[in-house]
Amino acid sequence: MSEAPPVQSLAAFAKALGLVTMAEARGHIHAGLRCAPPTKRFRRWYEAETCRLLAEADQTTRAYGAAIEAGTVAAPPRATLEQIAEGHPDLASTHAARRVIEKRRARRKAERMDHDANAQS
Incomplete structure (x- = not known):
């Protein structure tokens, strides 16, 4: 039985290999501005x-994708909408996730009501 590849984020992958990420490229851009x-x-x-930094960041992203495809690393699981909605109340992402969940609930409720109305006819 083979072992599962280690879970590693793009930032950790880049740090381990000494590569440049888009965050570092953005930092350079904003510092220059x-x-x-x-x-x-x-x-000049x-x-x-x-x-150069943007090109290296792009290469890092491609190398990370290739490592995932090759099975040497695994991408961390994405957070579910419910996990994001339980985040800090000051974050815009938390409010957006809560709105999406509420819209989904309303849509499911409307679909159930339509289904029940059609079943009674």
């Missing part, structure tokens, strides 16, 4: 570095 008006030399370096 906050700096003083750049010189032409800085702007910044654009080249941004392109």
Whole structure:
């Protein structure tokens, strides 16, 4: 019997291999946007570095997908809508999940009422 591959997120996968993630690329982009008006030399370096980081982040994502396909790592399970709805009340994702759950309940209730009405006819 073979062992299941270790569950590893994209961030953990990238950290273990020393790869760049999109979060790091975004951090570089936002840091550059906050700096003083750049010189032409800085702007060229910044654009080249941004392109390099974005390309590396894309390669990391593809390598992670390939590792999942090869079975060397497993992606962590996605959180269910109910788990997200139980999150911190200040988060927009928590409120959105609660709204979706409520809409699903209302839709199921309407479908049951339609089904019951059709059954009585």
